Amino acid sequence: MANEVNFPPEVTFEYVFVNDGSGDDTLGALQWAQAQYPGRIRIVDLAGNVGSYNAIVAGMAYATGDCLAVITADLQDPPELMVKMYDHWRQGFKLVIGNRQDREETGLSQTMAKVFHWLMKNLALRNIPDGGFDFVFFDRQVATEVLKLHERNSNVFYLMVWLGFAYVNIPYTRRKRQIGKSRWTLSKKIKLLIDSLMAFSFVPIRAISVLGLGLGVVALLYGFYVIVLKIARPDEPAGWTTLMVVLLFVSAFQMIALGVIGEYVWRGLDAARKRPLYVVNKTYEEAPRR
Template sequence: MPKLSVIIPCYYNEANIPVTVRELVTNEAQFPAEVSFEYVCVNDGSGDDTLGALRRAQAEYPGRIRIVDLAGNVGSYNAIVAGMAHATGDCLAVITADLQDPPELLPQMYAHWQQGFKLVIGNRQNREETGLNALLAQLFHWLMRKLALQNIPPGGFDFVFFDRQVATEVLKLHERNSNVFYLMVWLGFAYVNIPYTRRRREVGRSRWTLSKKVKLFIDSLMAFSFVPIRAISGLGLGLGAIALLYGLYVILLKITHPNEPAGWTTLMVVMLVVSAFQMIALGVIGEYVWRGLDAARQRPLYVVREVFEQ
């Protein structure tokens, strides 16, 4: 009798919880009768009454909902890892609490899992969202495909269905400042890609700020790509070649025109270019060093305040 654990990271989702849980429970009718369900809702340090909404949903649907209440906000990806650690299902799924990802795809994902696929990805082929957020999301995923993981589907994804083995392997990695969904692809299991249109958020407002998006991009790039270091090396070699040619030019100029005054403007331009490069290089190297230090500390990814079960 297979058991499906649906992991739902929750952050300021007080108004979403009643709608989302009702939709998920209603969607159970689309599965084969032998499937059992648990919903692992992770409260990621929300400042509103998300925990209260989860407790009310737990009382309304007894035996289905497990609540993992974290001591503080650790980010949605670490919250998902916490959900994996507390899930007990044979297969697992991750879905957002705002219903921008369609729960009706879950039965199709389950069918692929029964066929032997360890990972099923719901791929955002289109978006109902428009404007700057949509453009930034498209740019992010295009860059990650070009610079880091070429085998991820275009358009991005955070709606996944996966086997218990995938969850176990991800938990073994203890990755910090990374992208948990990219880790699933990085493991190397063959996956099925199901395209869908991401819905517009109907309730509440997103807490996925620009600073969090920038951090995710940096974390993903540093975790899965050596391009930043290689770019520094390439730029350094290029500047070195230019400096060598300029040095030869200065020597030749000195030989042919011994009384020619030195060029102050040229000297300052060269110094500014080299100094700027050095600062950029130190910044990129510092990002890698900081991540190494953060991993060496071995601080926990999350701290659980309390687990509510029925």
């Protein structure tokens, strides 16, 4: 909270912490912090683990400020950048994005991040900044519009860009994690990629249509070839190998197509259920008495 001194003196703060069904003593640590700063901290304790993005939505629902900021707790993103973000908000920008222009991380993590954001920018939302982002500062109106969407299996940060508000992008270098180990596993990253592409892009279905049309043309030409071959050489035995290759190729395409269509159908079913994104166990508005 020492960084508050960099803001104008008339700015007041609230801190909303969402305990996303943690199995350790996170709630106890948050209650201790709340006791140290009475009236400043609100704790939203979720009944179970619903994932980081749904937890962010829960925090947005319980925040009361004129503007909000979302930043991860691992301090890889510079909190001091929020002062500059606030200045842009005062100038009228409803969305300010802290954009990861570069990373101190190396190896597979960096490569996967670059691939993910390249795919999203080229196949889904072309107006997102290069390098990706999850450090944002935004107006109350943006939060209200995101909450009204009730999106499931989506990417809350990309939803903010999708809304269409003009935004300003502030590049920075993402720091290397110094403390603890990230729980952002490979399976979660893959799920996020699939969810993001399915939520913002029709490219997978369009690709199936184009590929299916291309295969249809090839099959038609091959059919003409077989007919001509049969007329020219009536004694030519049927090619079992060719038949099996064609059969396996078409069957493989059908399985891929069913898998992609199944992803969309599952998301439609999940949305039709209208289950809540999160369930709040309890909120702690005031510091607990000791």
